[in-house]
Amino acid sequence: MIEFNDVGLRYGQGPEVLKDLNFKVEPGTFHFLTGPSGSGKTSLLRLLLLSLKPSRGRITMFGQDVTKLDQDRLLQMRRHIGIVFQEFRLLDHLTTYENVALPLRVLGQPESDYRENVEELLRWVGLGERMSAHPPLLSGGEKQRAAIARAVIARPELLLADEPTGNVDPELSERLVHLFAELNRSGTTIILATHELPLLDKFGYPRMVLRDGGVNIHG
Numbered sequence: 231m232i233e234f235n236d237v238g239l240r241y242g243q244g245p246e247v248l249k250d251l252n253f254k255v256e257p258g259t260f261h262f263l264t265g266p267s268g269s270g271k272t273s274l275l276r277l278l279l280l281s282l283k284p285s286r287g288r289i290t291m292f293g294q295d296v297t298k299l300d301q302d303r304l305l306q307m308r309r310h311i312g313i314v315f316q317e318f319r320l321l322d323h324l325t326t327y328e329n330v331a332l333p334l335r336v337l338g339q340p341e342s343d344y345r346e347n348v349e350e351l352l353r354w355v356g357l358g359e360r361m362s363a364h365p366p367l368l369s370g371g372e373k374q375r376a377a378i379a380r381a382v383i384a385r386p387e388l389l390l391a392d393e394p395t396g397n398v399d400p401e402l403s404e405r406l407v408h409l410f411a412e413l414n415r416s417g418t419t420i421i422l423a424t425h426e427l428p429l430l431d432k433f434g435y436p437r438m439v440l441r442d443g444g445v446n447i448h449g
C-alpha cells in the first residue's frame with residue numbers, strides 16, 4: 231500500500247529532516263510511529279497525507295507514484311486517507327453529528343443517504359447520546375472519538391493519527407487505541423504516531439522508529 235524509496239525531506243533551504251527513508255507498509259497492517267521529539271513524525275505523516283512533497287526519492291501509495299500526480303489526482307487519492315490530530319480539530323459551531331457528517335457533505339452526498347451511517351458510527355464509538363452536543367461540551371475522550379468517527383466516515387483505506395492520545399488521560403488513551411485496533415480488524419491500515427511507551431508496550435504492533443532522520447521498523 232505504501233512504499234518509500236530513498237525519500238528525503240527538507241523545509242526550504244534547511245537541512246534534511248528526513249533522509250534515505252526506505253520502507254513498505256502492507257495493506258491491513260497497524261504500525262506505531264515513534265521517535266524522539268523533533269525526529270520527524272509529523273513530517274512523515276504529512277508526506278503520507280500528501281500535504282507535503284518529498285525533496286527527493288519516490289513515494290508509491292495505492293500503486294501509484296505520488297510524486298508524479300497532479301493536484302486533481304492527489305485530491306482523489308487523499309479521499310482514501312483519514313487523519314486524526316492530537317488537538318481534535320472539530321468545528322465548535324457544528325454539532326457532533328454535523329462534524330462527523332461533514333466529509334460526506336463536502337463530497338456532495340445528500341443527508342438522506344448518510345444519516346443512518348453517521349448515527350450508527352456515532353453509536354459505535356460510544357457517542358450515541360452526544361450527537362447533538364457541540365464540541366465545547368464534550369470531554370477530551372469524547373472529542374477524540376468524534377474526531378476518529380469523522381476520519382473514518384468516508385471509509386478510508388489508510389488512517390493516520392498524530393499523537394491522538396496526547397490530550398487524554400492514560401486510561402482513555404488505551405480505550406482510544408482499542409478503537410483504532412477495532413478499525414484495523416475491519417480492514418483499515420493504521421499508522422499511529424505516539425511517544426507514549428506504555429501504549430507501545432501494551433499493544434504489540436510493529437514500531438516504525440524515526441531517529442537521526444532515518445526510519446527502522448521493529449516487530
Ligand SMILES: Nc1ncnc2c1ncn2[C@@H]1O[C@H](COP(=O)(O)OP(=O)(O)OP(=O)(O)O)[C@@H](O)[C@H]1O
Nearest residue numbers: 241244247265266267268269270271272273274425
Ligand atoms: N514547517 C516547517 N518549517 C521548517 N522546519 C520544520 C517545519 N516543520 C517541522 N520542521 C522541523 O522538522 C523537524 C521534524 O519536525 P516534526 O514536527 O516532523 O517532528 P516530530 O517528531 O513530529 O516532533 P514532536 O514529537 O515534537 O511533535 C524539526 O527539526 C522541526 O523543527
